[in-house]
Amino acid sequence: MTTHEQTHTAGPRRGRQPLRYAVIGAGVSGILAAIKLREAGAGEVTIYEKADRLGGTWRENTYPGIACDVPSHMYRFSFEPNPDWSHHYSPGSEIQAYLEGVARKYDVERDVRFGCELTRCEWRDGRWHLQTAQGPLEPADVVIAATGVLHHPNVPEIPGMDDFAGALFHSARWDHDVPLDDRRIGVIGTGSSGVQIVGALTDRVRKLSLFQRTAQWIMPQDNPPFSEEDKRRFREHPEIMAQMFEQTSRLFEENFANAVTDRDSPQMKLIIELTRANLENSVADPELRERLRPDYQAACKRLIVSPNFYQAIQRPNAELVTEPIERIEPGGVRTRDGRLHELDVLVLATGFRVDRFMRPIEVIGRGGIRLDDKWAARPSAYLSISIPGFPNLFLLNGPNGPVGNFSLIEVAEAQFAYVLQLIEEIRTGACREISASQAATDAFEAERTEAAKRTIWMTGCRSWYLDDRGIPAVWPWKFTRFREEMAAPKLEHYERVPRTG
Numbered sequence: 001m002t003t004h005e006q007t008h009t010a011g012p013r014r015g016r017q018p019l020r021y022a023v024i025g026a027g028v029s030g031i032l033a034a035i036k037l038r039e040a041g042a043g044e045v046t047i048y049e050k051a052d053r054l055g056g057t058w059r060e061n062t063y064p065g066i067a068c069d070v071p072s073h074m075y076r077f078s079f080e081p082n083p084d085w086s087h088h089y090s091p092g093s094e095i096q097a098y099l100e101g102v103a104r105k106y107d108v109e110r111d112v113r114f115g116c117e118l119t120r121c122e123w124r125d126g127r128w129h130l131q132t133a134q135g136p137l138e139p140a141d142v143v144i145a146a147t148g149v150l151h152h153p154n155v156p157e158i159p160g161m162d163d164f165a166g167a168l169f170h171s172a173r174w175d176h177d178v179p180l181d182d183r184r185i186g187v188i189g190t191g192s193s194g195v196q197i198v199g200a201l202t203d204r205v206r207k208l209s210l211f212q213r214t215a216q217w218i219m220p221q222d223n224p225p226f227s228e229e230d231k232r233r234f235r236e237h238p239e240i241m242a243q244m245f246e247q248t249s250r251l252f253e254e255n256f257a258n259a260v261t262d263r264d265s266p267q268m269k270l271i272i273e274l275t276r277a278n279l280e281n282s283v284a285d286p287e288l289r290e291r292l293r294p295d296y297q298a299a300c301k302r303l304i305v306s307p308n309f310y311q312a313i314q315r316p317n318a319e320l321v322t323e324p325i326e327r328i329e330p331g332g333v334r335t336r337d338g339r340l341h342e343l344d345v346l347v348l349a350t351g352f353r354v355d356r357f358m359r360p361i362e363v364i365g366r367g368g369i370r371l372d373d374k375w376a377a378r379p380s381a382y383l384s385i386s387i388p389g390f391p392n393l394f395l396l397n398g399p400n401g402p403v404g405n406f407s408l409i410e411v412a413e414a415q416f417a418y419v420l421q422l423i424e425e426i427r428t429g430a431c432r433e434i435s436a437s438q439a440a441t442d443a444f445e446a447e448r449t450e451a452a453k454r455t456i457w458m459t460g461c462r463s464w465y466l467d468d469r470g471i472p473a474v475w476p477w478k479f480t481r482f483r484e485e486m487a488a489p490k491l492e493h494y495e496r497v498p499r500t501g
């Protein structure tokens with residue numbers, strides 16, 4: 001018997017227990033968890049959502065031009081294929097509408113507490129005790145943290161930001177009351193968000209200034225609409241959608257997702273050629289072309305896919321500003337060369353703080369250990385799902401997962417199928433508490449870190465994938481390995497506290 005087995009004893013519970021589940025967040029993963037828990041007849045489920053609407057990322061990001069660069073028929077719940085996608089790659093509003101539609105169909109909202117922001121989760125007496133600023137909630141036996149990755153806006157500290165006389169907001173907090181047409185707009189940042197905003201806005205505004213700190217490789221994108229005939233065929237023959245999923249998944253996996261984990265692969269060489277040809281063939285002015293040319297390898301940063309960025313940035317009313325930003329003034333942005341770029345609106349497309357996960361919720365595990373202390377160096381979790389010392393807490397799209405190159409919906413589905421098997425251990429009474437062992441987590445992290453060094457993400461660029469050591473904080477292997485790992489938990493890698501009685 002381990003120390004835990006000796007010290008953690010609860011009253012007798014036999015057979016399948018109706019447990020109480022708390023799901024944190026009503027985005028893609030939270031909606032999924034609620035549907036699947038109910039389907040499993042697992043017990044009472046409550047989703048705590050701090051906002052007043054579900055949708056997560058797709059609720060929060062509403063900037064002009066927002067779309068998903070994973071093909072539409074891959075970016076959906078496997079159990080709810082959608083015949084009505086308008087394009088091969090979906091706009092954000094359509095994905096939000098899809099998520100709301102699925103939630104409606106499964107009556108998910110019944111179990112959502114909107115406007116309920118957790119501040120504290122504490123493991124005490126064999127249960128999770130949850131709290132908001134208003135006071136305690138019902139305790140839960142199991143917590144599913146479905147809080148997302150790209151969630152907390154990264155707001156840079158640029159001198160003078162508070163002095164700006166126009167409108168200033170982050171791309172994930174778009175202020176739709178601010179008029180844009182015929183105005184002077186500045187965009188800071190050339191990630192996927194900034195590039196999409198530039199592509200969508202340049203035609204509408206008087207002047208668009210893009211402040212680029214680092215150039216990006218851009219993959220061209222063809223995004224034709226699905227015809228009404230296509231949609232009718234998808235509706236009448238769902239097997240066509242299934243085939244499309246299989247085909248697209250295979251191509252996506254072989255040509256992109258697996259390529260980035262092997263920097264020497266022929267597919268990676270093709271990505272390099274395609275992005276380089278895109279730059280050479282799309283940008284006419286040699287001086288602008290050189291300023292748009294990155295000095296690192298394609299896909300080192302997350303690859304940007306765009307049908308219209310190069311065209312947009314070459315319009316007469318667009319300007320690529322590569323001079324570093326000195327400060328923000330009431331009238332606009334002053335660059336280091338002394339020039340004032342006069343602006344009415346300034347958009348911070350400056351990304352997210354990616355090391356937060358369920359924080360700032362104060363999470364306290366077994367023996368009073370605080371998640372902030374556990375993650376003092378950096379976030380980690382066994383297989384990105386379970387944290388040693390934090391029993392019956394499971395993360396979806398948690399630290400070091402396959403965020404860079406797959407559909408996060410597919411990732412969450414595979415993870416949740418795995419989590420359900422761990423929950424089954426608790427439900428059947430095989431154990432009362434389950435969390436990854438420290439030894440398994442350390443071994444996983446050591447192997448992951450080594451493998452991450454061979455990926456394209458570590459070939460010399462600054463990116464949000466890199467942790468404080470400069471090591472990619474993501475799943476560094478092929479998707480097949482992820483599927484295999486998620487097929488069934490290796491229970492020997494978990495610490496299980498048995499029930500007594």
Ligand code: N01
Nearest residue numbers: 067068069156189190191192193194213214302349350351
């Ligand atoms: O953020 P980012 P994002 N001064 O972190 C710059 C997903 N996504 O919101 O490169 C000046 O990629 C920063 O510069 P640098 C996708 O996973 C998907 O665009 O660090 N600039 C960079 O250019 C994506 O990767 C989709 O030198 C500053 C930019 O801000 C992730 O979300 C669409 C700065 C941040 O880029 C995040 O994308 C949108 C400063 N002080 C998002 N600080 C699709 O599916 C930061 N920057 C299409």
